[in-house]
Amino acid sequence: MATEAHGGEEGGLVFHPMDQFIVQPLFGDGAINMFTVTNATLWLALTVLAVIALMVLGTGKRAIVPSRTQSIGELAYGFVYKMVEDVTGKDGVKYFPYIMTLFMFIVFANFLALIPMSFSTTSHFAVTVVLALAVFLTVTVLGFIKNGASFLGLFWVSSAPLALRPVLAIIEIISYFVRPVSHSIRLAGNIMAGHAVIKVFAGFAAIAVISPVSILAITAMYGLEVLVAFIQAYVFTILTCVYLKDALHPHH
Template identity: 65%
Template sequence: MAAAQQGSELAIHPMHQFLIKPLFGGDTIHWYTPTNQTLWMGIAILCVYLLLVVGSKGRAIIPTRAQSVAEVAYGFVYKMIEDIAGKEGLKFFPYIMTIFMFVVFANTLGLLPIGFATTAHFAVTGTLAILVFVSVTMIGFVRHGLGFLQLFWVTAAPLPLRPFLALIEVISYFVRPVSHSIRLGGNMMAGHAVVEVFAAFAAVALISPLSILGISAMYALELLAAFVQAYVFTILTVVYLKDALHPKH
């Protein structure tokens, strides 16, 4: 009996934290059902609004803490777009800035003890990646027409190789949303799962100190990853935008 009880105490279910549940009870989820996922995405959007709109509305010469953070984020994303996509890319700054801030807040809110990791779900990261893919493709065709197809024609390669390289370029282009979403979702899911595993061992007296150290180290790493993964997702978006604005190889 004691062994069975101890076994149940050490049961590790690291994926249970990612279960999507209706907010108001029940087991059935429809497309219109409010869930814990929609709640925390809404909180992330609210945080973006509070920081960038409410926190910066004073535009004081001596900025408040919220305004300082907003200005740092603004300058960071602005410089990223300018360096990669050039001055033309700055027209799309509001779109890129919104993506970056949403992913940052969604990542960090998932680290709260009562939080829910929305960006650990491929439905969320996949939707973001598809929106980026569709938007930059539309921008490419609107700006260049059929000239956008130059993106797939490697003029620097010998002529006999160009058709084969074009096929590879087309395949890699359509794989972009998959890699774009999996990179963010996979990293968020893996990190949270590892923290959960360390937390399960905290109940064992002999290894509890080591488990707490492991949790602390992983939590710090996850906090860093929350910002790094938001940066990676955003910079890839800007790279794809650059290809749409300047499709020639």
């Protein structure tokens, strides 16, 4: 986390908080290609296995008196179902399985990244952009399938004065196509920033004078990151519900 640099006449501690985000081959040190198994591959696979373990294996018995695992699964199910129903209405409930899968994947990826020596997959735009684009394309196609050309009414603010409507339409179109950018950057940026700060504090822990303060800072940041891990999954999911609502009911 911290190494001592001896360059010329100067020396000091050099931190590399961003090294933890480097994608590396899991076996060997060769170049990374399409079929190389990397640390990102491993933790993405572990995320999927964790979701399956909770939602399939953990709730498979469906006991009247639920186990702890079943209780967590049922709480997650009820939480996301209520979110979808409240935001999108009854019409959006049929898309609940997709939104539930999205939430569980992100929340498990975020929490697994808090394990020491793990890899944070949701700090990479390669992951979050794919998730955001999948949502964007899905709701856009769904909007046209459900509403036809009237889906374009999403961009026409009929309640505004007539003279302002063309200007507002341009703004609405720009904001619509910016959605996948903000959707992906919000998740990756928050996760990356928190992990980088923890790494910096961990580097300062090597200095005896400020080590106690650094450890307290790490503890506080870790607690905050636990909260952020859930909040960012929630924000990503509820924005998905908002975009779905626009696709189902495009008229202002």
